[in-house]
Amino acid sequence: MAHIRLDNVTKKFGLHAAVDGLTLDIADGEFFVLLGPTGAGKTTTLRLIAGLEKPDDGKIEIADQDVHQWSASERDVALVFQYYSLYPRYTVRQNLAFPLKSNARNCSQAEIDERIARAAKTLRIGHLLERKTDRLSGGEMQRVSIGRAIVREPRAFLMDEPLSNLDAKLRESLRAELKELQMKLKSTFLFVTHDQIEAMSMGDKVGILNEGKIVQVGTPYEIYNKPKNIFVASFVGSPSINLMPAELANGHVTALSGKLKIVAPRSKTNGAVTIGIRSEDITVGPKEQVAAHIHDVENHGVEKIVTLRVDDQFFKATAPSSLELKIDGTVKFSFNPDKLHFFDAASGASRA
Amino acid sequence: MAVVTSSRKKAFNRVAIVSILLITLIFLSPLYWIGTTAFKPRSLATTVPPTVLFQPEITPFIKLLTKRVQLTKAYDPAIYAASPWYEQRIYDGGERILRVGPNIQLSQYPNRFMNSLIIAIISTIIAVSMGTITAYGFSRFKMAGEADLLFFVLSTRMLPPIVVAIPMYLMYRVVGLNDTHIGLIILYTAFNLSFSVWLMKGFMDEIPKEYEEAALVDGYTRLQAFFKIVLPEAVTGIAATAVFCFITAWNEYAFALMMTNRRAQTAPPFIPSQIGSGLTDWTVIASGTFLFLLPVAIFTFALRKHLLRGVTFGAIRK
Structure with a gap:
């Protein structure tokens, strides 16, 4: 030893x-x-x-x-x-x-x-x-x-x-x-x-x-x-983390060409960032915030991995297997603001 | 391969098989001549067309191995009856075996045959072991100019040997290696070494280096790992290389003819020297050649299990 x-x-x-x-x-x-x-x-x-x-x-x-x-x-x-x-x-x-x-x-x-x-x-x-x-x-x-x-x-x-x-x-x-x-x-x-x-x-x-x-x-x-x-x-993580460009301004994050607006949980410097969110931190359901196109559904038994599309941005979310989801249908989703990762848009370093 | 073969393909296959059999027959015919003539009575050796059916006898071998002289006295039934069977055979041919006191005088053939064995075996052992170690080095360690060095090793094989024969002869005469066993051993070792290095390099590259690395980590030195792990894995390659080196050294004619004449003369230059002038006894030549073929055949047969894998070289990969 x-x-x-x-x-x-x-x-x-x-x-x-x-x-x-x-x-x-x-x-x-x-x-x-x-x-x-x-x-x-x-x-x-x-x-x-x-x-x-x-x-x-x-x-x-x-x-x-x-x-x-x-x-x-x-x-x-x-x-x-x-x-x-x-x-x-x-x-x-x-x-x-x-x-x-x-x-x-x-x-x-x-x-x-x-x-x-x-x-x-x-x-x-x-x-x-x-x-x-x-x-x-x-x-x-x-x-x-x-x-x-x-x-x-x-x-x-x-x-x-x-x-x-x-x-x-x-x-x-x-x-x-x-x-x-x-x-x-x-x-x-x-x-x-x-x-x-x-x-x-x-x-x-x-x-x-x-x-x-x-x-x-x-x-x-x-x-x-x-x-x-x-x-x-x-x-690390499967499916891998969703990354998308976003804008930080006045305590808010704006992403998906303005369709998604979340209160930034902590004070962050303003400017362009890359946000990351894991599939399990995206909630899918009829009562959620933003509408997305369902691109693909993978059934994993305990859960479903659903690929969503908003405009040209694809991302993956985890949904309960009981939820009815149809390819090419529409569903609503929201991001868990506490689980959002912020990375510098240029260097990729964490901004946490 | 499809189970259903077209009739045209079948016909082609048959033609191919017949042609291969024919070619094989042509290739084997000299061997057949040697194999049969070695057991023929002298009178049948050169008949045209060749005699196919005959009573085989071993008189040619008795003649090959003994010194004989022509009978000078008339046939004496008393002497004939008192002689052992092999002397009777010679006596039948109008000759008798030379004796010094009670001892039968052997011809030079056994001695030349031994020379061939000694020189071929020792040079093969040296060439293969040096080749194995060198190939291991080339295969496992990075070194400056590795490709150039390997090419240099190969380049020693590019000159036809006969080109260097005269300078070699002169050099050997100066250093006193002419007509010595050691001289031919050095020559054949040098000649086989490049081949042995290249062949063994291929086999060494096939042995995963993880085996030795595991042994190194397990507490063995590089040398121990080489002997315990690498060498047993390289047996196939060593066997194949040894067969090739042995055949080359065993069959070599030109240098042996030039560098030796008595003490260290090998069988290849000796056998034709017996053709001589006047009447040639072809049955004796054939029996000498026949015996000469045996060691290579035995050696190759003994190692056939390894050879089968060996001649496929890198064809079997994991």
Whole structure:
């Protein structure tokens, strides 16, 4: 178990900085999720911590020790990969024993057996131990990968999108299992993903990464409700946040070519802004404020996601599934003024 | 493939199969000649048209492996009866096997065959292991001028070997590598190395680097990861490369002819040297060639499981 700190770390591949002055603080025993789009530098960050890449600049500390000179094998962190994580030709048991047989650990056979038994029980893979890895399903493979990390009892677990190759059902159940496992082991987890649902549901803390830089670090609640800028706001949440240009003047917000006028909840400087509102903060019903054209309706069972159109502006609202909505019909809606996000029209930074 | 095939397509398929069979027959005919002549009595070796049905005998092999002299005395039934069966065969042909005291004198063929084996095996081992390590380096690490270096490695193969034969001969004579095993081993290793590097690079690129990285993170050094994880995965590639290198070294003729004459002479230049002047015993030549074909056939057959995957190179991808 350990505390991981990255201080102004930069890693360049050619001229392109994959990680650019990254500073990150992961507390001991924390489930930290690094979330970002493809190419944001998530995997590179992970590989830098694991010791598979050397930073061009900056400092990496594991348990308050500068690990710059340490090789991957000395850092004592476990890495779970997205693909190819198991050694082929080996059985599951041999795979689990492999890290324990290294000179770095030098476990006795009795201890190896005991640790494997314990990990197999935790992950419910006991019946697979004698099987060759090419005869495992995707979910079983990833369980064994995680098992190979667990048996080591490492100082930290690094996971590089371990669930992204699995089908939706399995992903969901493994997500819960992983979270449970982390709480049981009380270890430091650094989990990398591009899937915002994974990030929000598993992370104690979420760090949003874009173009090699940390944009925002916070609890899932903070990330969702107080996004620092338009990038964070639109990256997190499904359906994604509705953004539209608006005008702030004299304590009022005017949007949708003047059709929508709301009292601004707090004092804001006047001028052009971009407002953001999540679909669940838009109320749809016969008694609401403004009329809109119904462009599309998606039935999600518990609720409906309805795409509304006012002039040329499209936006999505959540409606109760009991509400009768017809495509190409008309419906009224209103925005919850307390849940409105204000962003600078030019820079995209939050104006809250 | 559609289940229903048009009759025209069927006809085309038949023609194609027949043509392939014909071409195969033409290609195999020299092999057939060697395979049959090696077991023919001398009198049938050069008949026109060739004899197809005959009583196979192993006299050519006895002749191949022993030193013989012409009989100078008249046929002696007592000597004949006292000789073992293989000497009787030779005696029938008007020759006798040379003996020093009680020991049968062997011809030079076994010795040349051993030279071929030693030189081909050692140079293959060196070329393949050096190629494997070099290819691993090229495949896994970034280095300045990587593409140029790889091209340079390949460029050693661009000159026809015979062009450098004379300068090589002169250089070898100066350093005393002429007619030595080590000289030919160096030569064949150098010749096969570029091929081995390029072939192995392709196989190395196919092995996901995540395997070793997992091993590195799991507490192993780069070298341990290479031996424990990469090498077992590269077996197919190593087998394919080894077969190709072995065949090249085994069959090489021009350099062997020029660089060796006695001590380190390999089988390829030795066999034709037996044709000589005057009467040529083609059955002996054929039996020598026949034995010479065996190691490659055995080696290739032993590795066939790997080869099947190996020759498809990058065709099987995940």
